[in-house]
Amino acid sequence: MDPSVRYPTSGTRLVAAPGDDQDRIVQALSMAESHVARMPPSQATQQLKSVLEASRRAIARWSTSPPTNEEVQEVRDRVVQTLQVAKTTSPTLRFRRAG
Numbered sequence: 001m002d003p004s005v006r007y008p009t010s011g012t013r014l015v016a017a018p019g020d021d022q023d024r025i026v027q028a029l030s031m032a033e034s035h036v037a038r039m040p041p042s043q044a045t046q047q048l049k050s051v052l053e054a055s056r057r058a059i060a061r062w063s064t065s066p067p068t069n070e071e072v073q074e075v076r077d078r079v080v081q082t083l084q085v086a087k088t089t090s091p092t093l094r095f096r097r098a099g
Contacts, residue, residue: 021072022062028079029055035086044089051082 033052039045058075061067067075 032083032086035090038090
């Protein structure tokens with residue numbers, strides 16, 4: 001291929017479908033739940049669990065009533081924030097080396 005040759009760009013763009021967005025939110029929610037489960041019992045841990053449970057209930061309602069873009073954005077932001085907090089405060093898993 002000759003790098004000096006310019007090929008026309010396509011006008012096609014990939015746009016995330018609502019289902020894809022919801023799948024990403026559910027995946028982030030599962031990751032956050034995993035981190036929170038490793039945290040020691042405390043009031044902060046309980047608060048994070050409550051936020052995650054509320055998010056899980058909101059996502060479950062989406063199957064009966066499709067969410068608005070604002071609702072999806074709100075749940076996404078809440079889950080991402082909770083995941084960030086849980087990642088920075090949960091203990092890390094360390095595996096022993098064999099040998």
